Amino acid sequence: MASGKPESEQVPPKTPDLSTWYNAICYKAELVSLSPVRGCVVLRPYGYGLWERLQSALDExxxxxxxENAYFPLLIPESLLTREAEHVEGFAPEVAWVTQGGTETLSERLAIRPTSEVVIGVMYAQWIQSYRDLPVLINQWANVVRWEKRTRPFLRTLEFLWQEGHTAHATEQEAAAEVQQMLDVYVDVAENICAVPVYKGEKSASERFAGAAHTFSIEGLMPDGRALQAGTSHELGQNFSKAYDITFAAEDQTIQHAWTTSWGMSWRMLGALIMVHGDDRGLRIPPRMAPIEAVIVPIVKAGNDEVALAARSLFKRLKDAGLRVKLDERDLRPGNKYADWEMRGVPLRIELGERDITQGVATLVRRDKAKGEEGGKVVVPLDEMVDRARGILEAIQNNLLARAREHLQSHTFMVAERNEFFRMCRERAGMIDIAWCERPECEAFIKVETSATSRNLRPLEGGPTACVACGEPARVRAYFAQAY
Amino acid sequence: MASGKPESEQVPPKTPDLSTWYNAICYKAELVSLSPVRGCVVLRPYGYGLWERLQSALDExxxxxxxENAYFPLLIPESLLTREAEHVEGFAPEVAWVTQGGTETLSERLAIRPTSEVVIGVMYAQWIQSYRDLPVLINQWANVVRWEKRTRPFLRTLEFLWQEGHTAHATEQEAAAEVQQMLDVYVDVAENICAVPVYKGEKSASERFAGAAHTFSIEGLMPDGRALQAGTSHELGQNFSKAYDITFAAEDQTIQHAWTTSWGMSWRMLGALIMVHGDDRGLRIPPRMAPIEAVIVPIVKAGNDEVALAARSLFKRLKDAGLRVKLDERDLRPGNKYADWEMRGVPLRIELGERDITQGVATLVRRDKAKGEEGGKVVVPLDEMVDRARGILEAIQNNLLARAREHLQSHTFMVAERNEFFRMCRERAGMIDIAWCERPECEAFIKVETSATSRNLRPLEGGPTACVACGEPARVRAYFAQAY
Structure with missing residues (x-):
């Protein structure tokens, strides 16, 4: 943001090549930079500003x-990691190993955490003795490393930032309620803060978290018809409490294994936000997520200080009212500034020129509207600015959510016919909603044929019916799509 | 904090063995737990609550x-780390190395960051082109790893949490001003938030950060007469900009190397707070740092719901007024609860019993006062509670700072005689303030003889004088002390 350089170079259009557009936008809007470390990106201040907004929405x-928040070690001894068999099998191929410390070669390798169930499980075994110690409700903000081959900013990087919640409960029922509660928190943040509508539901057996009894997810739909998993919440059953010996004395004096959960959302959510809302001119950030909600661009002619003074006074007024506002006084042409802030997706631009001041007004330009679209420009009296700006920001938030919801709904297809299902999966038509048998063999076949996988499942309503994909009895309804 | 277990076991007294007391307190107050990873601790929710307070004071x-905040990769390729010769020499013995990723053996080792000058330097070289891009003012909140042999919670652990600021400037003067500004931020947070008074000054050549031109520090004094460095701020000169090629086109069109700085404070600051303020009954947390400022303990007799209701109503009122307050309704004796919250250092306890309610009052007990000390207990009308609690919390903050300042001042000795200087260093009398020659040989000799080192330096005032330690001409005044 400190850069004085205008964003003069153009980005490619969003369609037909979403992927090229996406990468260009992430770098051009200065969200991230490629780093000298293979597979890792640098989160630049503007990108970190987005992350801080997401963090505070979740943390609250x-x-x-x-x-409560806590912090657990980055490094996990190999012998601990291997105690839960399914878990280690799932994560071992992705682990980065520390084998040397200073000049010493370690007798046991240390994994950089790919996730923290293991070390947290060991601690919970120490902390939990009695039913009175339950529930334990802890979240961790952390970096994790997974040895990935390909890199795409936010969506897939070797190291990423996330939060991971880990809880322990006396009963399966309580653990299940916790998992649904946190899934609903993710839905709330995705939809009401990021303006990204999602479907929530359970993952199929083959898409389940390694070591979990049940995994639930939220899934958004990207403009290229691919789904994006943006948060998961797991019932770990007693798998981890048995592997890591998390037991407690129950009220009836019996010794029982705790029921544990974990749930996580990462900076991947930001990738969804970028893809869902951005356009050919750059990012469009929903106001509640925007590090800068409004930018004031004074249109200053040489020798006229009046405009500069009015802009500073307006800046102060909006800032004092609690708005996240920026005053752009750089020595650049207004047009270059407009392009700059459009690229960065600032929801509201406030233009203030000589004639505006004479008339006691400013012009507000909404980033959510296309050029020339009705309501995109509004002239507002300066003394009504705080309330009007607030109202318009609210309208932008709602409009971005409504548009994204319209896209999700118009690209969700209830399909009952086999060939149509396979064709739509192949063509990435969107979320393909079918009655499904839930068999791993069926899912594997669909994946080989179409590259699509089940995104998440929900109960089947109505009488017995057949799986649209294979004709066996259906057990659930499922969204299928190709996925990020 | 969820634990229903009373803290019945006693901790050892604070004197004469501060170290045993310190370790016991850190674990008993549930700030940390030992982890299954050698050299690493778990920061438990109550300890993390302290960290969150420190974070927010600094971040603000x-x-x-x-x-602005940003985030840089955890892993640094070895070839990058070795470019600044002094820097790598200083840190290489402490680096944890990743040599395997998944099933692959890496062709180049990756260091887990011991600090981030290197990777940030590489990025700044890309981001900075023109004087218009300067200054770059970035901070990172991160975990770092240094391969330490011994572990003590907060003071020395293999992995720790910190912030590291990294800035780049067009001139040496600007960089120097930045370094002093951030040092002053550290003084402000140490003294006015943590209530830990410190001396600020420049480090000697042998205590300087690896690769820095000048290092400045803040140093507190612990009750055992040892100093503790709680924050550092470095002028890196052009060392890193030359090693990592951070250049810019100046206004006069010449290409110049930027002047960079870095500055950091870690969770070590919490160790200082614990040692400076704690007593035989446990922690004493300055109110501005306290995750819980006040705890309400209802003294409930069986069958009397009135007290419980009054306590809940008081809790709501204090919470709504913005106080960080906790209502302890656990099924425990009041005495056990008192001991519990005293151990955790909650600044203010509000006792509410049947008779109090009849009289419309509650009893406030200050954690900063010894048992029986004047002003330690105050009876306050319930309807004045918000203002009175605020006022008393302010008084506690001031009292803790005043006591700590009194200790620092009364244990700072201006010494002019050689034998007295060596004796006092050996005996850990406190901060021993001498006229000093600043020669590394002299410092090395003092260290061998007494285990003390120079903590930090400031200008020598008055006429020429001799080094108290060796008799050579003095160049500065210096605080000497044994240090953590």
């Missing part, structure tokens, strides 16, 4: 639901 | 002085 909700 | 000040 975690605390409101009784969770 | 960083932002107010124009800094």
């Amino acid at each position: 909700r975690f605390k409101a639901t009784g969770h | 000040r960083f932002k107010a002085t124009g800094h």
